Amino acid sequence: MxxxxxxxxxxxxxxxxxxxxxxxxxxxxxxxxxxxxxxxxxxxxxxxxxxxxxxxxxxxxxxxxxxxxxxxxxxxxxxxxxxxxxxxxxxxxxxxxxxxxxxxxxxxxxxxxxxxxxxxxxxxxxxxxxxxxxxxxxxxxxxxxxxxxxxxxxxxxxxxxxxxxxxxxxxxxxxxxxxxxxxxxxxxxxxxxxxxxxxxxxxxxxxxxxxxxxxxxxxxxxxxxxxxxxxxxxxxxxxxxxxxxxxxxxxxxxxxxxxxxxxxxVGTWTFEEIDANLTTAYDVDRFLERLRSYPEKARTAIRYSLQGSLPIAEYARLHGVIEELESTFASLQVHKRYHDLRIAPSEEEISQLELGAVAQAAVKELQELADTDAAESEAARDALNLLFRLSSSSEGH
Missing domain, CATH: 3.60.21.10 (Metallo-dependent phosphatases)
Structure with a gap:
């Protein structure tokens, strides 16, 4: 210089x-x-x-x-x-x-x-x-x-x-x-x-x-x-x-x-926030690919907020991959203040769960609660996600 x-x-x-x-x-x-x-x-x-x-x-x-x-x-x-x-x-x-x-x-x-x-x-x-x-x-x-x-x-x-x-x-x-x-x-x-x-x-x-x-x-x-x-x-x-x-x-x-x-x-670490709107399988693919693309995940901290709504299958796939990636990043966490990703199961998805009338009614109640801003909405989304994953697992046996 x-x-x-x-x-x-x-x-x-x-x-x-x-x-x-x-x-x-x-x-x-x-x-x-x-x-x-x-x-x-x-x-x-x-x-x-x-x-x-x-x-x-x-x-x-x-x-x-x-x-x-x-x-x-x-x-x-x-x-x-x-x-x-x-x-x-x-x-x-x-x-x-x-x-x-x-x-x-x-x-x-x-x-x-x-x-x-x-x-x-x-x-x-x-x-x-x-x-x-x-x-x-x-x-x-x-x-x-x-x-x-x-x-x-x-x-x-x-x-x-x-x-x-x-x-x-x-x-x-x-x-x-x-x-x-x-x-x-x-x-x-x-x-x-x-x-x-x-x-x-x-x-x-x-x-x-x-x-x-x-x-x-x-x-x-x-x-x-x-x-x-x-x-x-x-x-x-x-x-x-x-x-x-x-x-x-x-x-x-x-x-x-x-x-x-x-x-x-001279720095070697990356701290980044990601804000994305997810409504389709393509949106999920793009978000997950972005996470996978970080070259030095052990020195990368990500905080993300997602908006939109996804079918149960895509919602479950998204969180399944995130759980796998969490251990590879220094930190991979949701920014709860701005995160508002909701589950929108189709009638076909609900019918494929092969639930009885009482259970289907419970699913609908969970869905309605998940779509609100109530304190219990996150727990409702997690319950729907778990229910679908368990159902999908049982179908494969």
Whole structure:
């Protein structure tokens, strides 16, 4: 990654920006087996970002907050994380975030024995080289009392050399104003004046610029941690995680810095929501084929919501295959809030059950209940499904 117009710039630096590893994060729905693989992936992400940093000839790595899920982790989780961090070949600067704030019991005090790992414990300039300095706004509590980033910026003067800042937290553009939100208007002014040249942010898990000239970025999490929300017509959640940022800064004097950012994928997990309407056997085939098509099911979590109505046979076939696939995925679960798939047995299907008059009446009652929004509707659908499967099984003997 080069900038032809700035190859002769007086000052240049290339570094890797990441955040939100949240080492030690647990997700109950993954179960013990899936959680173990998820834990391993977070450690593998450290190795992966280190490889990118070396391959891209970065001078150092900035992890902008939430390195750890919380300050109290088991010795096993912490020691394995320290081992992975200690293997990185270039210096690493860790910023305490809201998950791992620099409190009296901070987990960062247990990383002081790591040679190349530096905790940004205050807002004093850190000299990376003659050309580059790093300044951070570490969190000292789970929630910042005010805009820590701009508090630091207020005391800084423009500089002809390169100055990078690391911060953690939401910006005002991400929702309603509150005291701790980072005022990006003020940040942009500081960038224009050469007070800083790049703001490395952590907090949200999707990589994205948050400043018009793309000089301030959320790196996103290097390994996916949650779903990209699609069920129920939504579009939110994590939609660009699993990347790290390689940042180049070229500068001659205080006001002419040029920033180039490259997103590089390193994540290995997939978290996805599927929303589908099923009314025919073809629809069922398409949905099941989509599930089968995921190449790394052991590192894939799926949450699905289905709408429509199906004959009993198709409904039973659908759930039979889903049950078979559940053990191959890290997680395969229904999103109950948006799920509304109903059973619509044909007269032929009901007659083929060869039930007596009382049982047929019970089937009709179950069908009517299954087609409602009552709390018992799901149980009614399961009962119809089981009844058909048992009936089909007995016919085959």
């Amino acid at each position: 080069t900038s032809p117009n700035y190859q002769d710039a007086v000052h240049h630096v290339r570094f890797l920006h990441t955040s939100d590893l949240q080492i030690g994060k647990t997700l109950a729905y993954l179960g013990d087996d899936g959680q173990a693989r998820f834990n391993e992936a977070r450690l593998d992400a450290i190795e992966a970002l280190g490889k990118v940093a070396v391959d891209q000839q970065c001078s150092f790595i900035v992890i902008a907050g939430d390195v750890f899920e919380k300050n109290r982790l088991s010795a096993r989780v912490l020691n394995r994380a320290k081992e992975a961090l200690n293997k990185l070949e270039i210096p690493v600067y860790l910023l305490p975030g809201n998950h791992d704030p620099l409190t009296a019991d901070s987990i960062f005090y247990k990383t002081e024995d790591l040679e190349k790992i530096h905790v940004i414990s205050d807002s004093q300039p850190i000299e990376i080289s003659q050309d580059v300095e790093l300044i951070g706004a570490p969190l000292r509590s789970i929630r910042a009392p005010h805009d820590l980033v701009n508090e630091v910026l207020e005391d800084l003067e423009p500089t002809d050399t390169i100055r990078i800042m690391a911060g953690h937290g939401p910006t005002q553009s991400f929702g309603e104003d509150s005291p701790e939100r980072i005022d990006m208007v003020k940040v942009s002014e500081a960038l224009d004046q050469g007070v800083i040249d790049y703001l490395a942010l952590g907090d949200t898990h999707s990589a994205q610029p948050v400043e018009a000239k793309k000089r301030a970025w959320y790196s996103g999490a290097p390994e996916v941690t949650d779903f990209h929300n699609k069920c129920g017509g939504r579009d939110g959640g994590e939609n660009n995680s699993g990347n790290v940022l390689v940042v180049d800064i070229y500068k001659n004097d205080a006001t002419d810095a040029v920033v180039e950012v490259q997103e590089i994928p």
